[in-house]
Amino acid sequence: xxxxxxxxxxxxxxxxxxxTRDVRIEEVPDATLREPTDxxxxxxxxxxxxxxxxxxxxxxxxxxxxxxxxxxxMGVVCAR
Numbered sequence: 026x027x028x029x030x031x032x033x034x035x036x037x038x039x040x041x042x043x044x045t046r047d048v049r050i051e052e053v054p055d056a057t058l059r060e061p062t063d064x065x066x067x068x069x070x071x072x073x074x075x076x077x078x079x080x081x082x083x084x085x086x087x088x089x090x091x092x093x094x095x096x097x098x099m100g101v102v103c104a105r
């Protein structure tokens with residue numbers, strides 16, 4: 026977190042898979058609405074699911090290059 030800055034001014038970060046046992050927290054571009062069914066969600070809580078451990082250990086490579094990990098989260102819909 027970036028203390029002292031309002032949430033809307035903080036950098037967007039993601040857990041990015043780079044290869045077996047190579048996971049990094051990186052700044053990524055802001056999400057955008059592309060389809061009429063899309064929604065923007067401000068994530069308030071997130072975690073890594075057990076299925077994210079398979080590619081981390083090299084057992085099942087389900088992410089492409091620079092794939093973003095983590096699909097378990099809670100948040101607030103900001104736009105739709």
